[in-house]
Amino acid sequence: MRQSLSIAFIVRDPLPPLRADLLTLFGAEMPRYGVHTELVGQAGGGAAAAWAAGHMHAVGSLQSRLASVLSPWWDLRGLLRARRRRRPDCIQVRDKIASGLLGRIAARLLGVPFIYWMSFPIVEGFDTRRDEIGSRGRGPAWLAHTLRAAASRVVLYRLVLPGARHIFVQSEAMAAWLAAKGFARSRMTAVPMGIDADAFDRSRVEAASDPRLDGRRVILYLGRVARARRSDFLLDVVQDLQQDIPGVLLVIAGDAAAPDDMAWMRAEVSRRSLAHHVLLTGWLPQRAALGYAVRAEVGLSPIPRGALFDVSSPTKLVEYLALGIPSVANDIPDQRLVIDESGAGLCVPMEVQAFAGAVRRLLQEPGLAAALAQRGPAYVRRHRTYAILGRIVAETYTKVLPGLSRP
Incomplete structure (x- = not known):
């Protein structure tokens, strides 16, 4: 039996990769099991870096205006380069x-298995974008997005996924959703978001020395700001809390993908006169962001319900739990699962009064908050570190790729 294998892995993410489910899972964990990757994709504008887990083939640039049109051909060139190095x-x-x-076609020509990794419902994302444009009028842009969504649905659900020997999905909810579309559940493995256990070991994190946090009841949102994520909901919550908890301070440790989203958030803070109760840090290196996190009494993870996010696996809740921060999360399936299994937080609907009430309860009941905080790290170590998830992925490869020895 083979002791190692090489995967030609075409990714949507910019290269070199930044997301932990690529950087840690495939860069650090998979090589432990003899799984090496030839990463293929487009450059994202960051500094070039080596890929110790195999090799990186960055063809084209995501900064190009034609990236969405040319990326398949760039990926084909990258795949050919990877093939010249080693037959996958x-x-x-x-x-x-x-x-x-x-x-799928290349795998068929080479006589090797084809695997698809679905971390986001791309087609449904196209549908959402089409509807957003349509709400402003049905012009040429709406027609273009309508055609893209329709063509993408046919290609993905009728041509790509049916030809995959196996499908990795983001969550159990996504697996159930695809099963309802007719895909066999036995051909799917759920790999939710996880964390690097060492990076999120609270004993190794140095607390931020920012004096703006001193003497305040700090609550935390760790992640991206975006209109699509209804980030202004956080402001609704703190507006409710400040009525009877005047020392409350919401720290939003993160930036927005688009500058106009961050400008919108700052304008909302100003419009609501919440400058004394909201601290927008902007982008921070991970260690600095975690320094703010460990100063917080409560972590917040509101994720809008709907087709796009109901099948997601948010990282922030798992990060809070790993750091021993009692948390309030809303009821998208993966968050509800984590809260139910861990007992380390409170799960409520994404409604202002319900969310503010749960936060208020944790701030006013220190015994409850301490009990929840204690349960989080142990749960994450058992279920959601990339060491654990890496073993699940490696074991799946042994089942679907013939001849690979079991880890």
Whole structure:
């Protein structure tokens, strides 16, 4: 039996990768099991870096205006470069539709298995974008997005996924959702978001010395700001809390993907006269962001319900739990699962009074908050570190790729 294999892995993320589910899972964990990757994708503008887990083939740039049109051909060039280095044992594509079809065809020509990794419902994202444009009028842009969404649905659900030997999905909810579309549940493995246990060991994190936090009841949102995520909901919550907890301070440790989203958030803080109760840090290195996190009494994870986010696996709740921060999260399936299994937080609907009430309860009941905080790290170590998730992925490869020895 083979002791190692090479995966030609076409990714949607910019190269070099930044997301932990690529950088840690495939860069650090998979090589422990003899799984090496030839990463194929587009450059994201960051400094070039080596990929110790195999090799990186960055063809084209995501900063190009034509990236959405040219990326499948760039990926094909990258795949050919990877093939020249070593014949892959399988071809895996993540979150790309046209490149997914090319990957399936290439796998068939090479006589190797084809695997698809779905971390986001891309087609449904196109539907949402089409509807957003349509709400402003049905012009040429709406028609273009309508055609893209329709074509993408046919390609992904009728041509790409049916040809995949196995499908990795983001959550159990996503697996159930795809099963309802007719795909066999036995061909899917859920790999939720996890954390690097060492990076999120609270004993290794140095608390931020920011004097603006001194003497305040700090609550935390760790993550991205975006209109699509209804980030202004956080302001609704703190507006409710400040009525009877005048020392409350919401720290939003993160930035927005688009500058106009961050400008919108700052304008909302000003419009509501919440400057004394909201601290927007902007982008921070991870260690600095965690320094703010460990100063917080409560972590917040509101994720809008709907087709896009109900099948997601948010990282922030797991990060709070790993750091021993009692948390309030709303009831998207993966968050509800984590809260139910861990007993380390409170799960409520994404409604202002319900969310503020749960936060208020944790701030006013220190015994409850301490009990929840104690349960989080142990749960994460058992279920949601990348060491644990890496073993699940490696064991899946042994089942779907012939001849690979069991880890």
